[in-house]
Amino acid sequence: MKSTYAGIANQHVFVTGGATGIGRSMVEAFANQGAAVSFIDILVQEGETLVQELKNQDCKVCFLETDVRDHDALIASIQTAARDFGPITTLVNNVANDQRHAVMETTQAWWAQCMDINLNASFWAAQSVYPMMKKQAGGSIINVSSINALWGPDNMPGYVTAKAGLLGMTKALAREFGKDRVRVNTISPGWVVTERQKKLWLTPEAEKEWKKLLCLPDMIEPEEVASLALFLASDDSQKITSQNFIIDCGRI
Numbered sequence: 001m002k003s004t005y006a007g008i009a010n011q012h013v014f015v016t017g018g019a020t021g022i023g024r025s026m027v028e029a030f031a032n033q034g035a036a037v038s039f040i041d042i043l044v045q046e047g048e049t050l051v052q053e054l055k056n057q058d059c060k061v062c063f064l065e066t067d068v069r070d071h072d073a074l075i076a077s078i079q080t081a082a083r084d085f086g087p088i089t090t091l092v093n094n095v096a097n098d099q100r101h102a103v104m105e106t107t108q109a110w111w112a113q114c115m116d117i118n119l120n121a122s123f124w125a126a127q128s129v130y131p132m133m134k135k136q137a138g139g140s141i142i143n144v145s146s147i148n149a150l151w152g153p154d155n156m157p158g159y160v161t162a163k164a165g166l167l168g169m170t171k172a173l174a175r176e177f178g179k180d181r182v183r184v185n186t187i188s189p190g191w192v193v194t195e196r197q198k199k200l201w202l203t204p205e206a207e208k209e210w211k212k213l214l215c216l217p218d219m220i221e222p223e224e225v226a227s228l229a230l231f232l233a234s235d236d237s238q239k240i241t242s243q244n245f246i247i248d249c250g251r252i
């Protein structure tokens, strides 16, 4: 049975990369708890379909097409969401791109883009929501990193570097924002079963090999990551900041 957090119904939650995968589950989880939820993504059809589905369930939800590589567009969407649904109380920095690439094939342009999506967007979004959270004397910022930052798998140096950067960013922002009771934490998932992972990498053989490395012989579902985000957005975690929460069935 899922936990219900009474306070979340009064919140405005902003999720980056919310149209598919784990982000989609975050949007659904917060909306089902009664929160107003705004989310951004580049996938317009997926975003609009999700909005329709949730509106049919009487949820308060809004999708804004936004490419987080465009700093001004990202900030404009945050401001639009705050104007329409009120000040943002929880920010989930979920957006990512885990495209594989070898070190020696990496160009400057590719590296810059990788950092823009996987690291920089989270910083600019946090900077943008902080004044509104400060004004309300509190808020929660949740950065979604990855256990990949802790063990460094092959063929994704940009992603691993950016995800490690999020761990440091969490510490830095938690220190600076804490005096205003704005909390900043990281969630680091292990391998999560999303449609994209199934399509690209999560074969039955890969799953079998992966499970040999785990304490709990299970795969993680997107909803289970969303449950952790609910906790970190709720009053039940009001004394928790500057931490990294690993959800990986004991891989690390």
Ligand SMILES: NC(=O)c1ccc[n+]([C@@H]2O[C@H](COP(=O)([O-])OP(=O)(O)OC[C@H]3O[C@@H](n4cnc5c(N)ncnc54)[C@H](O)[C@@H]3O)[C@@H](O)[C@H]2O)c1
Binding pocket: 016, 017, 018, 019, 020, 021, 022, 023, 040, 041, 042, 043, 066, 067, 068, 069, 093, 094, 095, 096, 097, 098, 117, 144, 145, 146, 147, 148, 188, 189, 190, 191, 192, 193, 194, 196, 197
């Ligand atoms: N799936 C996993 O196994 C796994 C494991 C560890 C960590 N994570 C992390 O969890 C988070 C969500 O993972 P996921 O697997 O659902 O990710 P994903 O790559 O499937 O989806 C992320 C979302 O971001 C959107 N997006 C990508 N580029 C964008 C851009 N430039 N502007 C706006 N939106 C953009 C995508 O369209 C997608 O909806 C990510 O931060 C990821 O790094 C995932």
